């Protein structure tokens with residue numbers, strides 16, 4: 271078990287499974303429809319986290335930092351502040367949120383559902399999407415060309431996480447619905463963390479190993495409702511949120527947020543307050 275969690279390779283069966291889904295990746299009523307629907311909650315999660323951690327004094331010379339003593343350069347204020355200061359802070363937050371400045375890496379990007387949404391955020395300057403399935407990268411590349419507003423912001427590359435240049439670092443690294451498909455998640459996670467800049471974020475979504483997730487993702491998702499093809503998931507590859515926390519070096523990263531999410535028929539994906547049951551999202555921030 272321990273060894274399984276230390277190497278990174280994806281099995282040939284998983285690889286050909288994703289290649290076979292490539293053609294229908296962008297069909298929002300097809301086999302990947304659950305990823306399309308899920309993308310709404312994951313973008314809310316990413317957006318909220320980035321907005322609440324905007325550094326509005328970044329790049330401002332010390333003498334121009336007019337704010338209250340003890341303020342920690344984030345938009346978190348100690349105690350009551352004058353209205354004019356709050357107005358100035360709000361102005362700078364809005365300015366930062368509309369300035370394209372963040373570089374993103376989307377690991378296991380598939381056909382680019384998340385990569386494209388990231389590229390549409392005004393604060394994002396560039397997105398690199400990597401995946402080891404040639405068919406899905408081809409589909410991602412073709413699809414981004416449909417929207418000139420994002421075409422030049424995204425760069426897709428056919429490569430696995432292990433093939434990334436060691437020195438490549440990004441403000442935001444995402445790894446959505448990927449860890450439950452690799453043979454050895456601990457090393458994949460640790461490799462992903464190496465590519466996060468100081469103060470940057472790693473966002474991931476995956477699935478706990480429990481009865482609820484077995485019932486929702488495999489029994490109902492694959493066999494009863496046929497939402498995803500049979501064989502999409504392997505229960506033994508699911509990873510508990512607590513296991514992820516154990517893989518993380520606490521001197522380097524802190525868990526900023528962890529939220530459960532679940533699919534409600536006729537409503538779509540919603541957040542739950544149960545990150546230890548079923549599907550979940552996590553945000554980690556690099557401190558060192």
Ligand SMILES: C[S@@+](CC[C@H](N)C(=O)[O-])C[C@H]1O[C@@H](n2cnc3c(N)ncnc32)[C@H](O)[C@@H]1O
Pocket residue numbers: 278279280285288305377378379380381382383384400401402403406429430431432445446447448451452
């Ligand atoms: C379920 S799909 C998720 C796609 C995308 N992240 C999303 O949520 O929309 C998982 C993807 O991870 C890719 N993948 C798995 N192991 C990988 C690795 N070691 N390096 C790069 N991509 C990998 C697969 O080829 C597949 O396209």
